[in-house]
Amino acid sequence: MTGPLALLGGRPAVTATGPHFTWPPLDDTSHTKVAAQLEEAISLPGRSGIVAQLEDALQEYFGVRHAVTTSSGTAALHAVYWAAGIQPGDEVIVPAWTFHATASPLFHLRAVPVLCETRPDGNIDPNRVEELITPRTRAVMVTHLWGRPADMTGIQTVASTHDLIVLEDGSHAHGAGLNGRKVGTFGLASAFSLNGPKPLSGGEGGFVLTDDDETYYRVIAFAHYNKRAKSEIPGGHPLARYAVTGAGLKLRIHPLAAAIAHDQLGRLDGYLAGRAVVARHLTDRLAGVPGLEVTAMPEGVVPSWYGLTLTYRPGELGGLPIGRFHQALIAEGATEFDRPGSTCPLHRLPLYQQPGPLFPGHPRTHHRYGPGDFPVAEHAHTHVIKLPVWHRVRDLGLAEQYVAAAVKVSDRHEELR
Ligand SMILES: *Cc1c(COP(=O)(O)O)cnc(C)c1O
Numbered sequence: 001m002t003g004p005l006a007l008l009g010g011r012p013a014v015t016a017t018g019p020h021f022t023w024p025p026l027d028d029t030s031h032t033k034v035a036a037q038l039e040e041a042i043s044l045p046g047r048s049g050i051v052a053q054l055e056d057a058l059q060e061y062f063g064v065r066h067a068v069t070t071s072s073g074t075a076a077l078h079a080v081y082w083a084a085g086i087q088p089g090d091e092v093i094v095p096a097w098t099f100h101a102t103a104s105p106l107f108h109l110r111a112v113p114v115l116c117e118t119r120p121d122g123n124i125d126p127n128r129v130e131e132l133i134t135p136r137t138r139a140v141m142v143t144h145l146w147g148r149p150a151d152m153t154g155i156q157t158v159a160s161t162h163d164l165i166v167l168e169d170g171s172h173a174h175g176a177g178l179n180g181r182k183v184g185t186f187g188l189a190s191a192f193s194l195n196g197p198k199p200l201s202g203g204e205g206g207f208v209l210t211d212d213d214e215t216y217y218r219v220i221a222f223a224h225y226n227k228r229a230k231s232e233i234p235g236g237h238p239l240a241r242y243a244v245t246g247a248g249l250k251l252r253i254h255p256l257a258a259a260i261a262h263d264q265l266g267r268l269d270g271y272l273a274g275r276a277v278v279a280r281h282l283t284d285r286l287a288g289v290p291g292l293e294v295t296a297m298p299e300g301v302v303p304s305w306y307g308l309t310l311t312y313r314p315g316e317l318g319g320l321p322i323g324r325f326h327q328a329l330i331a332e333g334a335t336e337f338d339r340p341g342s343t344c345p346l347h348r349l350p351l352y353q354q355p356g357p358l359f360p361g362h363p364r365t366h367h368r369y370g371p372g373d374f375p376v377a378e379h380a381h382t383h384v385i386k387l388p389v390w391h392r393v394r395d396l397g398l399a400e401q402y403v404a405a406a407v408k409v410s411d412r413h414e415e416l417r
Contacts, residue, residue, distance in 0.1 A: 002404075002407075002408040002411065002412070002416070003148045004329070005315065005328055005332070005408065005409065005412050005415055006309055006328075006331040006332045006333065007327060007328045007331035007332075007416070008416075009015060009417060011035050011403075012025035012331065012332045012333035013332040013333065013401060013404045013405035013408050014332055014333030014334050014335075014398075014401040014405055015333070015335065015400065015401065016320075016333075016397075016398050016401060017332075018335060020121060020259075020335065020336050020389045020398060021078055021336050021390065023104070023196065023197045023201060023388070024196075024201040024260070024264050024272075024403070025267075025391070026189075026260070026263075029261065029263065030263045030264075033260075033262070033305040034231040034260060034263075035252050035258050036054075036255055036342075037050055037075055037255055037256055037258075037259035040193075040254065040255075041255055042254075042255055042256065043255065044255050044258075045226065045227040045228070046227045046228060046231060046250075047228050047231065047232060048116075049070055049255065050255050050258045050259050050262060051084075051203070051252075051253065051255065051258050053258075053262055054067075054069060054253075054258045054261055054262045054265070055067045055068065055069055055207070056108075057262060057265050057266075058207055058209070058265065060173075061100065061265060061268070062182055062184055062185055062186065062205065062209055063182070064184075064185060064209045064210065064211050065210070065211045065212075065213070065216070066208075066209065066210050066211070066212075066215075066216040066219075067207055067208070067209050068207060068208045068216065068219045068220060068223065068224070068260075068284035069205060069206070069207045069252070069255075069258060070205065070206040070207060070208065070223050070251045070252070070253060071204070071205065071206065071252055071253055072193065072195065072204060072205065072206045072251075072252045073101060073171045073191060073192060073193025073194070073198075073206035074101040074193075074206070075100060075104065075206055075223060075251040075311075076192060076193070076206035076207055076208045076264075077101060077105050077169060077191040077206075078105035078108065078222075078249075078251075079107075079191070079208055079222045079223045079251065080167055080189045080190070080191045080246065081105055081106055081111065081139075081167075081220070081221045082109060082218065082222045083189060083208070083210075083215045083219045083222060084138075084139055084165050084188055084189060084215065084216035085138075085215075085218075086106065086110065086111045086138055086139065087103055087109070087111065087138075087389065088109065088110035088363065089109075089111070089112070089136060089363045089365060090109075090111045090112070090137075090138040090139075091111070091112045091114045091132075091134060091136045091137045091138065091365065091366065092111055092112070092113055092114065092137075092138060092140070092141055092163075092167075093114045093115075093116050093124075093129055093132050093133075093137060093139070093140045093141070094106075094113050094114065094115060094116065094124075094140075094141045094143075094346070095115070095116055095118055095122075095123065095124035095141075095143050095145070095150075095375040095377075096115040096117055096118055096345050096346060096347060096373075096374040097118050097122050097145065097344070097345045097346070097374070097377040097380065097381055097415040098143035098145060098169065098343070098346065099143070099171070099342070100342075100346055100349055100351065100352075101171075101193075101341065102141060102143050102169045102171075103141065103346060104301050104351060105204075106353070107355055107358070107359045107362060108359075110361075110362060110363060111117065111138075111363075112136075112347070112360070112363055112365050112366050113352070114137070114361075114366055115345075115347055115352070115369065115373070115374065116128050116132055116133050116140075116344055117374050117376050117377060118127055118145075118374070118376055118377040118380060119381070120153075120311070120376060120379070120380055121145070121148060121295060121309075122145040122148075122309070122377065122380045122381070122384070123142075123143070123144065123145050123148065123149075123150035124140075124142055124143070124150055124151075125151075125156065125376070126151050126154025126155050126158050127156070128152070129155070129158045129159075130158055130162070133141060133162050133164070133400075134365075136265045136365060137164060137249060137379065138156075138164065138165060138166035138168070139164055139166070139167055140155060140159055140164050140165070140383065141167045141168070141169060142155055142166070142167070142168050142169065142186075142187075142306075143168075143169045143171070143172070144168070144169075144170060144172055144176055144183050144311050145172060146171045146172055146303075146306050146307035146308075146386065147173045147176050147199060147303045147305055147306035147307065148173075148176070148301065148303045148309075149173065149176050149177065149178040149183050149298070149301055149302070149303065150183075150293070152166075152178055152186045154184075154272065155186075156366055158184065164330055165168060165187065165188050166186060166187030166188060167187050167188060167189055167190065167191075167278075168183060168184055168186060168187050168189075168190035168191070169182050169190070169191055169192075170184040170190050170191070170192045171191070171193035171195075171198055171206075172198070172208075172304065172306040172307070173199070173303070173304045173306065174192060174200035174268060174304055175199060175200070175201040175268050175272045175304055176272075176302055176303050176304040177302040178300060178301060178302070179300040180300075180397065182200035184209050184296045185211075188210065188212055188215060189208055189209065189210040189212065189219075190200055190209045190210075191206065191207075191208055192206055192207050192208075192209070193205075193206050193268045194206055194207065194257065196260050197304070197306075197388075198263055199229065199268070199271065199272070199304040199306050200261060200263030200264055200265060200268055201260065201261065201264055201304075202253065202258060202259075202260045202264070203257050203260055204254065204257050205253040205254070205257040205258065205261055206253070207253075207400060208223075211294070215325075216232075217232070217233045217234075217237060217239055218239065220232045220233055220246075221243075221246045221247055221286045222245075222249060223244060223247060223249060223250070223251035223252070224245055224246065224247070224251070224252065225243070225244065225245055225246030225249070226246070227248075229242070229243035229244075229245075229246050230243045231343075232288045242318065244353075250378065250415070269301045269346040270391075270392040272302075272304060272305070272391075274390070274391035275305040275390070275391045276302075276303070277391045277393060277396075277400055278305075278310055278389050278391065278392075278393070278395060279303075279305045279389045281396055281399060282354075282387065282389070282399055282402070282403065283308070285400070286310065286403060286406060289406055289410050290313075290316040290410050291313055291314070291316045291317040291320070291413065292310045292311070292312065292313065292316060292385070293310065293313055294310060295309050295310070295311070295399070298320065299326070303351055305389035306388075306389075307338075307358055307386040307387065307388060308386060308387045308388075308389050309384050309385075309386045310384070310386065310387075311383050311384060311385075312325065312383045312385055313383070317410065317413040318413065318414065318417065320413050320416055320417065321387070322339070322382070322383060323339075324416050325385075325409060325413070325416070326339055326385060328409040328416055329385075329405055329406065329409055331377055331406060332405035332407035332409060333400065333401075333405065334401070334402045334406070335403075336387055336388055336402070337385055337386075337387060337402070338385070338386050338387070338388075339385060339386075340381065340386065343378045344381055344403065345374055345375075345378050345381055346369075347369030347370065347371075347373050347374060348371065353368050353369055353370065372409055387402065402409030406415070
């Protein structure tokens with residue numbers, strides 16, 4: 001019925017013309033808002049205008065006391081670590097598999113990222129945290145990988161037992177929730193990216209959330225010297241006298257990026273609801289396709305569906321290597337099926353094996369990492385195939401073509417040997 005595989009000269013299963021997925025969705029309203037911002041102000045040194053509107057809207061959306069925008073998610077993470085008081089030689093436990101920026105700012109603080117094994121879904125395994133704790137451990141940073149909330153109950157339990165600070169990287173998971181609570185609100189502070197493909201996007205940018213006033217003042221001092229520091233850090237506060245310089249960095253969001261993010265935030269819940277429908281369809285249709293295992297979503301887990309992850313099971317397809325399977329999917333025109341490259345287990349990256357050349361004198365309080373150190377994370381990374389999740393019901397037809405491509409390659413896998 002399906003005909004030969006496209007990789008072997010047959011007709012592709014996906015007939016829709018590309019690109020099949022673009023993000024963020026920008027319409028006439030978005031264009032109008034950005035054009036208006038271009039007229040109003042393209043530099044905002046204070047907490048005013050679109051920056052204040054975006055921060056107010058984020059505070060309301062997440063139900064937190066403070067939201068502070070930054071130039072990127074990486075900058076937000078750097079600010080969060082500094083604001084949380086991470087000092088030279090301190091150790092911070094981070095998931096072994098995440099985008100490196102979750103942890104890399106720690107090198108600039110001369111602190112030590114301590115990698116923690118993950119669960120098969122890629123999220124940090126709370127049961128593997130305790131064995132990593134030393135007298136120098138200060139905090140645990142959690143990523144909600146591909147938008148699926150991590151086990152925050154487990155993390156909070158181990159953190160409170162050992163008096164560790166909990167921090168979150170919500171960069172994949174804007175609007176995701178766990179048992180009725182939004183991710184980014186579980187710890188002392190959280191950092192989010194507003195970069196291009198992220199569920200909430202301003203093109204570039206980021207933000208920090210916290211309910212803690214002290215952490216908020218410190219984020220301001222770190223990321224927003226002079227005007228904002230003067231107006232937002234109270235007069236009698238020990239940091240107030242540093243307001244002109246802050247800590248020496250300026251990590252402001254661009255007002256045009258803030259305008260895009262503000263426009264998108266008003267639509268975020270609509271995007272998430274649409275993605276949930278498409279994700280359910282994809283999950284239902286792909287469950288039971290030999291060679292692919294869908295990821296279960298337990299009760300109470302509400303993902304952002306930044307990515308729908310499938311675990312490749314070569315044993316069900318005569319040992320066909322994942323690279324060959326993926327290549328066949330791409331040939332079918334299902335070009336959005338992705339094997340993550342740069343978002344890989346961190347111990348595979350030179351910065352995490354040998355920080356010395358980039359950070360001379362970096363404390364050697366933890367062993368160097370090498371292949372095989374985190375078998376669960378490594379297996380998850382080398383066996384994952386992921387899809388972006390469309391948010392419009394009218395894209396169900398396209399999603400169905402992707403299903404057809406996966407079914408076809410699975411059915412005809414013997415031809416690929
Ligand atoms: C994108 C991303 C970051 C970095 O954000 P930028 O805005 O690109 O600096 C950090 N952590 C995770 C998990 C990300 O996906």
